[in-house]
Amino acid sequence: MTTLERGAAPQAPAKSLGGLLDRPEWLGPLMIGPAVLFIALVVGIPFLLALYYSVSDISMGDRTMRFVGLKNFIAVAGTSNFQTSIVNTFVFAIVSQILVIVLGTALALALLRDFRGKWFVRFLLLLPWVAPISLGTIGWLWIFDSTYSVLNWTLEALGLITPHGWYMWLGIPYLAMGSVIAVHVWRILPLATVILLAGLSSIPHDIHDAARVDGAGYWRHLFQITVPLVRPIMLVAGLFGLVFAFTDMIVIFVLTRGGPYDTTQVLSTLAFFTGIQGGDLAEGAAIALFLFPMLLAVAIGFLRVARRAEVV
Amino acid sequence: MAIVETRDVQKLFGDVRAVDGVNLATNEGEFLVLLGPSGCGKTTLLRMIAGLEQPSSGDIIIGGQVVTALPPRARKIAMVFQSYALYPHMTVGKNIAFPLKAQGTPREEQQKRVQRSASMLGIGHLLHRKPRELSGGERQRVALARALVREPAVFLLDEPLSNLDAKLRTSARDELQQFQRQVATTTIYVTHDQVEAMGLGHRIAVMDSGRVRQLGTPQEVYHDPADTFVATFLGSPPMNLIEKPEYSLGFRPENFLPREVYAKDGHLFALPCRVTRLEYLGSDRLVYGVTEGKLEGHRVISKLPSNISVFMQPGERHEFALPEKELKFFDPRTGLRAAPRAL
Numbered sequence: 001m002t003t004l005e006r007g008a009a010p011q012a013p014a015k016s017l018g019g020l021l022d023r024p025e026w027l028g029p030l031m032i033g034p035a036v037l038f039i040a041l042v043v044g045i046p047f048l049l050a051l052y053y054s055v056s057d058i059s060m061g062d063r064t065m066r067f068v069g070l071k072n073f074i075a076v077a078g079t080s081n082f083q084t085s086i087v088n089t090f091v092f093a094i095v096s097q098i099l100v101i102v103l104g105t106a107l108a109l110a111l112l113r114d115f116r117g118k119w120f121v122r123f124l125l126l127l128p129w130v131a132p133i134s135l136g137t138i139g140w141l142w143i144f145d146s147t148y149s150v151l152n153w154t155l156e157a158l159g160l161i162t163p164h165g166w167y168m169w170l171g172i173p174y175l176a177m178g179s180v181i182a183v184h185v186w187r188i189l190p191l192a193t194v195i196l197l198a199g200l201s202s203i204p205h206d207i208h209d210a211a212r213v214d215g216a217g218y219w220r221h222l223f224q225i226t227v228p229l230v231r232p233i234m235l236v237a238g239l240f241g242l243v244f245a246f247t248d249m250i251v252i253f254v255l256t257r258g259g260p261y262d263t264t265q266v267l268s269t270l271a272f273f274t275g276i277q278g279g280d281l282a283e284g285a286a287i288a289l290f291l292f293p294m295l296l297a298v299a300i301g302f303l304r305v306a307r308r309a310e311v312v
Numbered sequence: 313m314a315i316v317e318t319r320d321v322q323k324l325f326g327d328v329r330a331v332d333g334v335n336l337a338t339n340e341g342e343f344l345v346l347l348g349p350s351g352c353g354k355t356t357l358l359r360m361i362a363g364l365e366q367p368s369s370g371d372i373i374i375g376g377q378v379v380t381a382l383p384p385r386a387r388k389i390a391m392v393f394q395s396y397a398l399y400p401h402m403t404v405g406k407n408i409a410f411p412l413k414a415q416g417t418p419r420e421e422q423q424k425r426v427q428r429s430a431s432m433l434g435i436g437h438l439l440h441r442k443p444r445e446l447s448g449g450e451r452q453r454v455a456l457a458r459a460l461v462r463e464p465a466v467f468l469l470d471e472p473l474s475n476l477d478a479k480l481r482t483s484a485r486d487e488l489q490q491f492q493r494q495v496a497t498t499t500i501y502v503t504h505d506q507v508e509a510m511g512l513g514h515r516i517a518v519m520d521s522g523r524v525r526q527l528g529t530p531q532e533v534y535h536d537p538a539d540t541f542v543a544t545f546l547g548s549p550p551m552n553l554i555e556k557p558e559y560s561l562g563f564r565p566e567n568f569l570p571r572e573v574y575a576k577d578g579h580l581f582a583l584p585c586r587v588t589r590l591e592y593l594g595s596d597r598l599v600y601g602v603t604e605g606k607l608e609g610h611r612v613i614s615k616l617p618s619n620i621s622v623f624m625q626p627g628e629r630h631e632f633a634l635p636e637k638e639l640k641f642f643d644p645r646t647g648l649r650a651a652p653r654a655l
C-alpha cells in the first residue's frame with residue numbers, strides 16, 4: 001500500500017493543499033501534530049519546570065532562584081511526615097486498587113447476566129462517575145460527619161452501636177484511612193466496572209459453554225477460564241487506577257486534609273500543602289517528584305501488558 | 313455409550329418457535345445427523361441435549377435417565393463447537409486435560425489419557441502449543457481430543473467441519489467417520505451440508521422450521537422422501553416437482569433421461585420436453601427443459617452422466633423418460649407422501 005501511494009505521489013504535484021494532504025509523509029505529522037503540541041505544553045513544560053524547581057531554592061514571594069542540587073530531596077526525605085506519607089501513599093493506592101478490581105469484577109460479572117431492572121442498576125453504578133467529584137466527596141463528608149453522620153445513625157437504628165458509641169469516621173487514624181479508601185473506591189469503581197464489563201463481554205460465548213460442558217464448576221470456571229481471559233484488561237484497569245490513586249488528591253483534600261495527625265497524608269497532598277499552601281515551591285516540587293519513579297514503573301508495566309495483550 | 317431421546321421438546325425464544333415438538337431416539341453407538349437449512353433449529357436442539365439451553369417443554373433422556381433438569385456436566389456428554397471453543401490461554405495439552413481436571417482425575421492418569429487421545433488424533437507433537445499457533449485442521453482435532461478424553465457417553469458435534477477448506481473437509485470427514493466407528497460412541501452431528509450428512513450418518517433427521525420432517529437412513533431419506541420438503545432439500549440438483557391440483561409428482565434428475573438411454577422394454581413413463589438450456593459440469597451434464605404433452609408447462613432438470621452422449625440443442629424437442637417406480641407422489645395440500653396412482 002505504501003509503495004502504491006509513493007508511486008502515485010509524483011503524479012499529484014505537491015503544489016495544491018489537497019495534493020499535499022494526500023501524501024502520507026505530510027498527512028501523518030499533520031494529524032499527530034496537535035496531540036504532540038498539547039502534550040508538550042500541558043505535560044512537558046510543567047514537568048520540566050518541576051524538575052528545575054526541585055533543584056532550586058525557589059519559594060513564593062521571593063524573586064531570586066538559585067541552584068542548590070539535591071538539597072531539597074535530602075531535606076524532605078529526612079522528615080517524618082514525608083516518611084509517613086510514602087507509606088500512606090502505598091497503603092491508599094494498593095488497598096483501594098485491590099478492592100476496586102475485586103468489586104469491579106464481581107459487579108461486572110453480575111451485570112453480564114440478564115435480569116429485570118438491569119438498566120437501572122447500571123445507571124446507579126455510573127452515577128458516581130458522572131457526578132462532579134468534589135460534590136460527591138462533600139456528600140461523603142456529611143455521611144461521615146461526627147455529629148450528623150447518617151452512617152452512625154443507620155448503624156444505631158440497626159442496633160449495631162449504642163448512642164454513645166458513635167464513630168468519628170474521619171477523626172480516628174485507622175477509620176479515617178478506611179473512610180478515605182472507601183470513598184476513593186466508590187469513585188473509581190464505575191470506570192473499572194465498565195472496563196471489566198467490556199473485557200468480559202469480549203470473551204466468546206462458546207468458550208463459556210465449552211467450560212460448562214467440560215464440567216467446570218463455578219469457581220473453576222471463574223478462576224481458570226474467565227479471569228485469565230480478562231487478565232490483560234484487568235491489569236490495564238488496575239495500573240490505570242494505580243496511577244490515579246498515586247496522583248489524585250481531591251478525596252483526601254476534601255475529607256481529611258491529610259489528618260488526623262498525618263495518618264491520611266499522601267505524597268500528592270503533602271506536595272500541595274508544602275508547595276502551594278506552605279509557599280515552599282522547591283520542596284513541594286521535590287516531594288511531587290518522588291512519585292515519578294513509581295509512576296514510571298507503573299507506566300512501563302502498562303506498556304508491557306498492552307503489548308502482551310495484543311498478541312493473545 | 314447411551315441412547316439419547318427427546319420427547320416433545322419445544323423451545324421458544326419470545327415468539328420464535330426455534331424447536332417445535334421434536335421426538336427423536338438414537339440407537340446405541342449410532343451416528344445420527346441433524347440436517348436442515350439455516351435457522352431450522354438444529355443448534356438449539358443440540359444445545360438442549362447438551363444442557364446449555366433449557367427446553368420450554370418436553371424432556372431429554374440420556375441413557376434411560378431424564379436429564380432435563382441436570383446441568384451439562386452431569387450428563388456425560390462432550391461437545392465440539394463450530395468455533396472449536398479452545399481455551400486460548402492454555403496449551404493444547406492443558407486444553408485436553410481440562411475436562412479431566414474438572415472431574416478430579418489423578419494427575420498421572422490425566423497425563424496418560426491426554427497422551428492417548430492426542431496420539432489417537434495425531435496431535436501428540438502439538439501438546440505444548442497454544443491454540444492460536446495451530447491451523448484450522450489441527451484445532452479441530454484438538455477439540456475432538458478434548459471431547460474424547462473423558463470417554464463420554466455421547467458426542468455432540470455442531471458443524472465441526474464448516475471452518476475447514478473444501479479439501480481438508482473431505483479428509484476430515486473421512487477421519488471423523490473412522491474415529492466414530494472406532495470409539496463406537498453415540499454421536500449427534502449437526503450440519504446443513506447434505507453431502508456430509510449422507511456420507512457420515514447411520515441415520516439422518518431432516519429438520520425444517522423446528523420440526524423433524526423425516527428420520528431415516530441416507531437411502532431412505534433420499535429415495536423415499538416423506539414429504540416435498542425432504543424431496544427438494546436433498547439432492548443436487550433437487551428433485552423435480554410437478555404440482556397439479558390433484559397430486560404432486562416428484563422424480564430425481566438422474567433418473568430422468570433421454571428415452572433412447574433406456575432399454576425398449578421395462579415400465580417407463582415418457583415425458584417429452586423442450587430443451588431450454590444445457591450446462592456442462594465435467595462429470596455430468598444438466599439439461600434444463602419445459603415439459604410438453606399431458607403434463608405441459610413445468611420446468612424440469614435432467615442430469616446426464618457425461619458418458620451418455622446424446623446430442624441435444626436448446627430449443628429442440630426431445631423424448632425423455634423415467635422408470636415408473638421412480639415416480640413419487642405427494643399430497644398437494646399437506647406435501648406428504650401419497651400412494652402411487654395411474655397417470
Ligand SMILES: Nc1ncnc2c1ncn2[C@@H]1O[C@H](COP(=O)(O)OP(=O)(O)OP(=O)(O)O)[C@@H](O)[C@H]1O
Nearest residue numbers: 325328329330349350351352353354355356357504
Ligand atoms: N438466543 C436466541 N434468542 C432468540 N432467537 C434465537 C436464539 N437462538 C436461536 N434463535 C432463533 O432460533 C432459530 C433456530 O436457530 P438455530 O441456531 O438453532 O438454527 P440452526 O439450525 O443451527 O441454523 P444454522 O445452520 O444457521 O446454524 C433461528 O430462527 C434463530 O433466529
Ligand SMILES: [Mg+2]
Nearest residue numbers: 354355356470
Ligand atoms: Mg447452528
